[in-house]
Amino acid sequence: MPADLHPDDLARLVRYALETTRATAVCPFHEDVIVRIGDDAAESHALERAKRIPKSDGSTWDGQTLNDEIGRQLGAAADGCCPKCQAAAQGTGA
Numbered sequence: 001m002p003a004d005l006h007p008d009d010l011a012r013l014v015r016y017a018l019e020t021t022r023a024t025a026v027c028p029f030h031e032d033v034i035v036r037i038g039d040d041a042a043e044s045h046a047l048e049r050a051k052r053i054p055k056s057d058g059s060t061w062d063g064q065t066l067n068d069e070i071g072r073q074l075g076a077a078a079d080g081c082c083p084k085c086q087a088a089a090q091g092t093g094a
């Protein structure tokens with residue numbers, strides 16, 4: 001199990017699933033910026049992956065709970081490209 005995976009922490013588990021299925025990625029220049037890069041297939045793959053990751057007590061997260069959290073994280077993510085990089089490229093500051 002990867003060191004950055006915390007299966008009892010819903011937000012971190014979902015973030016891990018989204019990143020490992022390439023539904024989202026952290027900007028290489030801004031580690032606080034998560035960018036939505038995947039398509040619907042990647043996002044549903046992330047849900048399936050998250051459903052299979054057991055918590056420390058051996059149970060798994062409820063699919064609806066995971067789906068809600070995935071939706072929340074995708075909603076919070078930047079769409080397609082990092083807004084900070086875009087601003088820097090346009091010379092409006094980083």
Ligand SMILES: [Zn+2]
Pocket residue numbers: 027028029030033082083084085086
């Ligand atoms: Zn960036």
